[in-house]
Amino acid sequence: MQFVKSKLPVVVTFGAAFIIVAQYYFNIPAWKTLAAEFLRWNVIIAAFALALGIGGIVKLHWGRISRRQPTAVYSAATLITLAIFLFVGLYETTRGKTYTWLYDFIYNPVAATSYATTFFFITSAAYRAFRIKNSYAAVLMISAILMMLQVGVFSVYLPVAPKIAAWVWNIPTTAGMRAVTIGAALSVVGNAFRVITGLERGHLGGGE
Amino acid sequence: MLNATTGTWLAAFLTLGLFSWMYKENPWFRLVEHIYVGAALGVLASQGYQSVMDIAWKPATQQGKTLLYVPLILGALLFSRWSKKYMWVSRSSMGFLVGTLSAVVMTGAIKAQLTAQVAATMMPLNSANNIIFFVITAAATMYFVFTLQAKWASPIMDLGKYGMMIAFGATFGNTVMSRISLFTGRLQFLLFQWLKLTPGGS
Structure with a gap:
């Protein structure tokens, strides 16, 4: 039983990952088919994991309602909206007319407006970031302002701005981001390796 | 009842509710915020259900692809996470999920983010x-x-920091511009679609 509880999950993690990684090195058709099947299974299990997460949120909001907390009315709004979307989505599928209406007139506007309001957060962040404390902050500010000057009315009054901005974007920005990408890739590979080999087991959770 | 006019009024109510946060946090904003959470969860749940039905349930039950019962069972086992006593049952499912994802991410990162990026940097040094x-x-x-802690490398690292600052600044500037265009889009919706004002005032 101890094997099933603690060793089997690590074996499954390693085995599933090995099949997918090894198909890049060995040209065995059956292996490639198995890897493709595993990726399909991944999508299916991920959908269940999503349901698990949604269940957790429903539990949280239901608890707030049953305890009659001051925020219960907002929790009720969340659960009612979720129920409507889910019922319509299950009843007439996500390609149905009512579901499309809900998506176009409820989900889309709030999603777009939420992103639009981040403009204000980002502006206040810019104010804090652009207070020139040292030469790095100065470079950051000049680069950001150049990007902002290349569009709209600024480009009319300052025709050279789009050309400078294009150069900054194509040469130093791409070069700097490439180094960040390489650094991030190394850390991703290292972390994935730790998970696959069982050195990192946080995802398996606790319990008995 | 569910026509474009009702939809536009509802969308305007929700949009203004979120924008009302600009004044201060208020019940209207909080209501719309929670509606957004519910809608986002509903969209995800519906799409997840649809994909499970299309990829697994229908092929397994109607086309005889019995092997697809394996991920369905593994997926169902994940719900044992809600019980402290039987949480361990979900470990193998979670292991499969994280193992396959790690493998995909690792191979993708090595190919696209590491080797391809290094190869693209190996260019002829024949121009400024x-x-x-x-x-x-x-x-x-x-x-x-x-x-690396060598003193001689310090100026090179400083140069690298300046390079990254240029990159972060430019990315930040571009993000600000894209958010402004999203904000303009919502204002255009309110002015031209909801209030039906004519662009340019003519």
């Missing part, structure tokens, strides 16, 4: 642009070599 590009990439990469 190519030289600047190579120097900034090399210097900024050196900044991530945490095991």
